[in-house]
Amino acid sequence: MTPLVHGFLKRIVQQGGLEVERSCGAHFTVGDGTGHSLAVRFADKAAERQLMLNPALAFGELFMDGRLVVTRGSAYELLELVARNIKAMTPPGLGKVRDRLRVALRPLHQRNTARRAKRNVAHHYDLDGRLYDLFLDSDRQYSCGYFEYAGQSLEDAQLAKKRHIAAKLLLQPGQHILDIGSGWGGLALYLAERCGTDVTGITLSEEQLELARRRTAGRHLASRVQFRLQDYRAVTERFDRIVSVGMFEHVGVSYYDTFFRKVTDLLADDGVMLLHSIGRMDGPGATNSWIAKYIFPGGHAPALSEVLPAIERAGLVVTDIEILRLHYAETLKAWRERFVARRDETIACYDERFCRMWEFYLAACEVGFRYGGLMVFQIQIAKRQDAVPLTRDYIGVREAELAANDLQRSRPRMMAAE
Secondary structure, three states: OOOHHHHHHHHHOOOOEEEEEOOOOOEEEEEOOOOOEEEEEEOOHHHHHHHHHOHHHHHHHHHHOOOEEEEEOOHHHHHHHHHHHHHOOOOOHHHHHHHHHHHHOHHHHOOOOHHHHHHHHHHHHOOOHHHHHHHOOOOOOOOOOOOOOOOOOHHHHHHHHHHHHHHHHOOOOOOEEEEEOOOOOHHHHHHHHHHOOEEEEEEOOHHHHHHHHHHHHHOOOOOOEEEEEOOHHHOOOOEEEEEEEOOHHHOOHHHHHHHHHHHHHHEEEEEEEEEEEEEEOOOOOOOOHHHHHHHOOOOOOOEHHHHHHHHHHOOOEEEEEEEEOOHHHHHHHHHHHHHHHOHHHHHHHOOHHHHHHHHHHHHHHHHHHHHOOEEEEEEEEEOOHHHOOOOOHHHHHHHHHHHHHHHHHHHHHHHHHO
């Protein structure tokens, strides 16, 4: 009799080739045999059952627990094979019901009070700092890079991202900037050094705060850059500019009105904000259950249709929107390759299970941006229509000026290295 897992995988993998070894030792193949053939092995019968009952959660759990082993190919190639096929499928009735239920339950899962938000941030960002050094660029930019041309290095793409954001903020020396979700401080330090601004960065990660403050002291910028362990809801000052990169995904759908009302309170009347966030191209959805459980509890990538109404209700004006489609896929590819190349060092920090979890996370996110409808949006926001120029030409002009400044600053370091 054909096993249930055979029928289940046959419905999913119709293009490509996947050889499956069951826990009992039996083999079968699904797909049309095109492309590079992959192979997996189930370690026990219960693993087969778990995958069929809840694939969104069990896929990652079985891989990280070593109960679903990729015996030919890589985790990324397996995820890519599944994603390519799912993209061409009509979701089954049960899958649609499960998705609708998860969307309906989002307010419960994303109840990001100040206390819970800090706990969620600590879950991911307060890990051993050595982990992030394994795969991030030297500035520890943990968000989508901006690839100006094919083959650009991760270091240059992350520097280009900072230029792109600075250009859209229309910065002037002496302005006071609020960086909501300032991470390890790289963007704040760039805006202070390159643009002559004063920056206040806020984060809920104690590990990030400690390193950001050390970096500030090392560059003698303590008089112009400060970092705080603070929730955005607790900030009271007014700022000429506000920037937020990679933090809005942690706000929670029930708090969008709160977030943008706070922006209205904090932003000067002639001020400008730049919001950089992961989003969805295909409308509102729910966070993958494995990602929500193991990687980003309380996290959510919104559709623009969820964000724009909240901006409007806060009395703010959208002055520009840019969609970065495959930039994050390329960023994650670089991160994944760096992580895999230094996998042994991760094991020294944690263990084999953690390594498999992190590899699956990076691979799954890359696949999501290539095939799953994820993207990054940058929304420029103001209180007045005349806060920014009439055309977008200024962005390229300012980026060129910053690029020339970056090059000039890098020359002494290159000469010293020679």
